[in-house]
Amino acid sequence: MPTMSDVARAAGVSVMTVSNVLNGKPRVGAETRLRVLEVVDELGYEINLSARRLRSGRTGAIGLVVPRFDHPYFGDLAARLSSALASTGRHLAVEQSDASKEGELAALSLARLQTYDGVILSVVGLGYDDIDRIRPSFPVVLLGEQHMPPRFDQIHIDNITGARLATEHLLDRGARRIVMVGGGDEGHASMVTLRTRGWELAQQERGVPVDDAAVLPLDRFEMSSARIAVRALLARDPSIDAFFAITDQVAMGVLAGIHDAGLRVPDDVQVVGFDNLALGEFTMPGLTTIDPSNAWIVENAVAALDRRIADRDSAPQHLVSPVHLVERGTSRASRAAPSP
Amino acid sequence: MPTMSDVARAAGVSVMTVSNVLNGKPRVGAETRLRVLEVVDELGYEINLSARRLRSGRTGAIGLVVPRFDHPYFGDLAARLSSALASTGRHLAVEQSDASKEGELAALSLARLQTYDGVILSVVGLGYDDIDRIRPSFPVVLLGEQHMPPRFDQIHIDNITGARLATEHLLDRGARRIVMVGGGDEGHASMVTLRTRGWELAQQERGVPVDDAAVLPLDRFEMSSARIAVRALLARDPSIDAFFAITDQVAMGVLAGIHDAGLRVPDDVQVVGFDNLALGEFTMPGLTTIDPSNAWIVENAVAALDRRIADRDSAPQHLVSPVHLVERGTSRASRAAPSP
DNA sequence: TCACTGGGGTATAACGATAAACCTCAGCCG
DNA sequence: CGGCTGAGGTTTATCGTTATACCCCAGTGA
Numbered sequence: 227m228p229t230m231s232d233v234a235r236a237a238g239v240s241v242m243t244v245s246n247v248l249n250g251k252p253r254v255g256a257e258t259r260l261r262v263l264e265v266v267d268e269l270g271y272e273i274n275l276s277a278r279r280l281r282s283g284r285t286g287a288i289g290l291v292v293p294r295f296d297h298p299y300f301g302d303l304a305a306r307l308s309s310a311l312a313s314t315g316r317h318l319a320v321e322q323s324d325a326s327k328e329g330e331l332a333a334l335s336l337a338r339l340q341t342y343d344g345v346i347l348s349v350v351g352l353g354y355d356d357i358d359r360i361r362p363s364f365p366v367v368l369l370g371e372q373h374m375p376p377r378f379d380q381i382h383i384d385n386i387t388g389a390r391l392a393t394e395h396l397l398d399r400g401a402r403r404i405v406m407v408g409g410g411d412e413g414h415a416s417m418v419t420l421r422t423r424g425w426e427l428a429q430q431e432r433g434v435p436v437d438d439a440a441v442l443p444l445d446r447f448e449m450s451s452a453r454i455a456v457r458a459l460l461a462r463d464p465s466i467d468a469f470f471a472i473t474d475q476v477a478m479g480v481l482a483g484i485h486d487a488g489l490r491v492p493d494d495v496q497v498v499g500f501d502n503l504a505l506g507e508f509t510m511p512g513l514t515t516i517d518p519s520n521a522w523i524v525e526n527a528v529a530a531l532d533r534r535i536a537d538r539d540s541a542p543q544h545l546v547s548p549v550h551l552v553e554r555g556t557s558r559a560s561r562a563a564p565s566p
Numbered sequence: 567m568p569t570m571s572d573v574a575r576a577a578g579v580s581v582m583t584v585s586n587v588l589n590g591k592p593r594v595g596a597e598t599r600l601r602v603l604e605v606v607d608e609l610g611y612e613i614n615l616s617a618r619r620l621r622s623g624r625t626g627a628i629g630l631v632v633p634r635f636d637h638p639y640f641g642d643l644a645a646r647l648s649s650a651l652a653s654t655g656r657h658l659a660v661e662q663s664d665a666s667k668e669g670e671l672a673a674l675s676l677a678r679l680q681t682y683d684g685v686i687l688s689v690v691g692l693g694y695d696d697i698d699r700i701r702p703s704f705p706v707v708l709l710g711e712q713h714m715p716p717r718f719d720q721i722h723i724d725n726i727t728g729a730r731l732a733t734e735h736l737l738d739r740g741a742r743r744i745v746m747v748g749g750g751d752e753g754h755a756s757m758v759t760l761r762t763r764g765w766e767l768a769q770q771e772r773g774v775p776v777d778d779a780a781v782l783p784l785d786r787f788e789m790s791s792a793r794i795a796v797r798a799l800l801a802r803d804p805s806i807d808a809f810f811a812i813t814d815q816v817a818m819g820v821l822a823g824i825h826d827a828g829l830r831v832p833d834d835v836q837v838v839g840f841d842n843l844a845l846g847e848f849t850m851p852g853l854t855t856i857d858p859s860n861a862w863i864v865e866n867a868v869a870a871l872d873r874r875i876a877d878r879d880s881a882p883q884h885l886v887s888p889v890h891l892v893e894r895g896t897s898r899a900s901r902a903a904p905s906p
Numbered sequence: 907t908c909a910c911t912g913g914g915g916t917a918t919a920a921c922g923a924t925a926a927a928c929c930t931c932a933g934c935c936g
Numbered sequence: 937c938g939g940c941t942g943a944g945g946t947t948t949a950t951c952g953t954t955a956t957a958c959c960c961c962a963g964t965g966a
Contacts, residue, residue, distance in 0.1 A: 227676075229921090230922065231922080231923095239946090240947080241922090241924090242923095242925095242945080242946065242947080243944090243945065243946080245924060246924095246945090249924085253943075253944060253945070254944070254945080255943080258945085270701075272675055272676040273677050273922090274620070274921090274922055274923070275677050275681050276615075276616040276619040276680070276921090276922080276923095277616075277620050277921070277923040277924090277951090278922080278924080279616040279951090280620055280921090280922080280924095280951050281922080281923045281925080281950075282924055282925080282951085283951090287678075295641050295645040295648060296638070296642050298636070298638055298641065300641075301636040301637070301638065301640075304660075304662070305636035308662050317661065317673070318661070318662070319659040320659065320660040321657065321659050321660075322644070322645070322658070332657065335612055336567075337612045337613050337614070337615050338615070338657070340612075340616070341615050341681065361567070361610075363567070449845075449848045450847070479848060481850070482847075482850065504789065505818070505845070507790070507822075508789045508793070508818045508821070508822045509849075510822065510825045510850065569952055569953090571952080579915080580915070580917080581916095581952090581953080581954095582915080582953095583914090583916080586915090593915070594914070595913085595914060595915085598915085613952090614952050614953075616951090616952080616953095617951070617953045618954080619953090620922065620952080620954095621921050621953045621954045622921085622953070
């Protein structure tokens with residue numbers, strides 16, 4: 227495997243000149259540059275990124291740490307990020323944080339973060355303390371939750387507003403018994419707590435009594451858990467006329483559960499999700515959902531990371547992404563009269 | 567940011583002793599070991615993986631290169647691989663190969679592969695020559711296609727058999743006009759070509775005339791392309807009674823297209839997909855599909871990679887993963903009589 | 907007493923790249 | 937003709953680890 231000094235020797239120049247050519251530094255004559263590039267090509271030389279990073283601290287790689295690889299929301303996020311970075315000559319590597327109890331901390335270890343020039347960290351499911359352990363000097367942008375160490379740049383999804391929009395929409399469409407699937411109160415400002423809070427607020431504002439029993443907690447935000455829970459719930463309580471699902475993936479399970487119970491969407495029961503996955507356009511009927519503005523999130527996350535890489539001491543930015551409702555077929559098309 | 571020599575100084579030992587402690591080498595006394603570990607903890611020292619890799623060639627990181635982050639099939643693969651590797655103390659980073667024209671080659675560049683101890687490469691959509699450029703000495707396992715440079719370890723999905731099973735199943739269930747969505751002949755043994763071949767073979771074997779016009783090519787294997795194409799096709803040709811979709815994702819689009827056309831599944835039209843995504847359990851009705859045995863693939867890919875990392879000269883292995891049919895609701899439950 | 911062994915450690919030289927300082931010479935000015 | 941300048945390079949000193957060789961000393965057997 228050829229090194230820079232192999233190239234230098236073959237081209238009859240010093241190693242430093244090869245490095246300068248490869249990095250586009252100015253102090254090299256035109257024909258020397260050409261000769262070096264020829265030799266590089268001929269030997270099939272490629273730079274050793276570990277060595278470069280050791281000496282210069284740059285690799286051109288950005289890391290994205292997500293809770294799970296197999297959740298479509300993160301796939302979408304990763305794809306967008308990858309495109310955004312590619313246009314500036316960098317690339318993205320994605321790692322998973324919650325594969326195992328031990329793996330969680332390992333993914334956040336400095337050793338692993340260090341291999342990147344900067345890291346975007348989706349903190350869903352991670353604790354305040356886990357994050358707090360990250361060395362402040364390392365460029366990190368946090369994505370998702372509210373209550374995180376303020377010293378980091380952060381981009382929050384407006385969970386409360388999103389959940390409120392969803393719930394208000396269901397109320398507008400005549401729903402009166404709205405179950406919050408995957409909801410709960412985790413004691414801190416987590417996604418679960420905040421979306422549940424938004425669901426409560428919307429009902430309070432409309433003067434609809436909030437029924438704590440209408441929160442359907444879920445141990446995992448998977449389609450199958452949601453399906454089973456919803457099917458069981460509908461069998462017990464036929465008065466339910468709507469579900470607000472904490473994520474679109476959960477909403478998929480909810481739809482299946484409703485179908486299992488022999489009910490129709492949106493005539494018997496309405497459903498709203500959260501995430502605006504591409505998938506939601508292809509359910510039958512299409513899934514009404516909250517769009518968390520992933521494009522906006524990615525754009526601002528990259529900008530924040532670039533700022534921090536350029537200046538590690540700049541003041542941390544806390545941004546909130548806009549959310550909006552996407553109406554499709556799982557909620558009713560027109561305003562329904564308030565229940566009798 | 568503390569280095570090994572900071573630790574050594576604070577513990578009153580040599581750098582080498584710190585290294586030996588951290589790597590579990592035997593030549594260290596019990597109390598020295600303890601003292602070093604204490605100091606490591608106190609200073610919050612973490613190893614620099616770039617330096618380690620530069621010197622020793624090991625990082626404990628395995629790479630997975632996939633065509634796209636946002637395809638659920640690869641999310642599933644990545645999640646499985648991650649678990650499999652975590653149990654042996656390594657971890658997975660996922661990169662994307664086809665973000666852009668330039669990005670494609672960059673992802674396969676030695677520079678990037680090099681940052682991993684080994685790489686698993688999903689070659690769907692990559693050309694023979696792209697792969698052929700990879701330095702043979704680097705540990706790589708290829709996933710997916712048939713026609714790849716034989717010097718690499720490879721795990722093939724049995725595309726022909728899978729497509730044959732799908733098509734035979736549709737024929738068994740009474741289908742006579744089966745459209746191959748996303749099919750075509752790319753001139754080499756690609757996923758598209760092979761699955762189309764399986765679809766042809768099944769029909770030939772059953773004495774059903776193969777209609778080339780029944781191949782519906784797709785520029786991108788996305789739900790929306792499939793939906794539009796299928797809707798248009800059904801409007802033109804009402805005699806179609808089944809679709810074999812090249813992937814489950816395409817199948818989702820097909821189902822939506824059929825719905826758009828006002829037809830019912832499986833009564834009017836039957837559908838079979840390929841990939842056995844988790845999603846397929848949650849469509850209404852559930853998606854009949856081909857299971858490519860991802861668990862088997864991952865298990866064998868890791869084993870092959872480990873073999874190659876241990877011995878770079880071992881003979882390349884070519885394995886074929888078993889496939890089987892998963893029957894759900896988009897195909898009819900019982901054997902139908904042959905068409906009149 | 908002496909060579910020998912092995913446990914516990916240290917000193918030194920890389921791994922491959924780059925930052926920073928330095929060198930060399932042609933051209934030009936005063 | 938001496939000194940200055942700037943283009944085009946080169947030399948040197950690292951970055952943080954680890955492989956390798958080596959050292960020291962207590963205990964052992966002859």
